[in-house]
Amino acid sequence: MHTVNGAAINISGLVKHFRTGTAPLKAVDNVTLEIAAGSMVALTGPSGSGKSTLLHLIGAIEQADAGTIRIDDLKITTLRRAALAAYRRQVGFVFQRFHLLPALTVLDNVIAPVLPYRTRNDHSTRARELLAEVGLTGRERALPAQLSGGQQQRVAIARALMAKPRLLLADEPTGNLDSTTGNQILDLLLRLRDEHQMTIILATHDQRIAARSDRLIRLTDGRIADDLDLTDGEDPTDTLSRATRLRL
CATH class of the missing domain: 3.40.50.300 (P-loop containing nucleotide triphosphate hydrolases)
Known part of the structure; x- marks a missing residue:
């Protein structure tokens, strides 16, 4: 439960x-x-x-x-x-078409939503932790085009969780x-x-x-x-x- x-x-x-x-x-x-x-x-x-x-x-x-x-x-x-x-x-948002930024790495796509806001959190550390949670350890430097559809959706989910x-x-x-x-x-x-x-x-x-x-x-x-x-x-x-x- x-x-x-x-x-x-x-x-x-x-x-x-x-x-x-x-x-x-x-x-x-x-x-x-x-x-x-x-x-x-x-x-x-x-x-x-x-x-x-x-x-x-x-x-x-x-x-x-x-x-x-x-x-x-x-x-x-x-x-x-x-x-x-x-x-x-x-609020976390996850969409059907992923909406990843093609020129950014997986890690940077996850970090992108929180970059405009001041925070004490270490963005990179949290993004890496979330990528590990969704099973994408080792793909941090990949571009979206190098991922399968399921992997891109996992990136999108990690991105949606960045702001807790x-x-x-x-x-x-x-x-x-x-x-x-x-x-x-x-x-x-x-x-x-x-x-x-x-x-x-x-x-x-x-x-x-x-x-x-x-x-x-x-x-x-x-x-x-x-x-x-x-x-x-x-x-x-x-x-x-x-x-x-x-x-x-």
């Missing part, structure tokens, strides 16, 4: 519109949701269902049109620019990987969740990834269609079958 020290999330009446032509599109439509600290939650649903937008709202990449998001006691939907930037620095986040947001973190590598990345995320005491929210189309989370939330047209607790001790095969029936 992992120690609970991640961020607790409380979302109420959340709405986000995007304008397509002359008509507004509700990407997130009146979502109300609580996520326990230290849990790993999978957001599922078809393309366009609002998974990525909800992640972006929680991470303050997008601004909500209505509703509130509280991260612990911090109401991020009312923060001004400087406070929002400070909040974003406390209590909340990690992952958007299709296994989407560009084969099933074996995808499962390895999920194993890594689960282990790191326990070791670093984080809350993890991930958006995924992968049924097997979703079925190994603590909780599965399926979105349809920006609304919550299903919300399943997967920590009830059910056999993993039955859990996957149940997830599959929801047509993730």
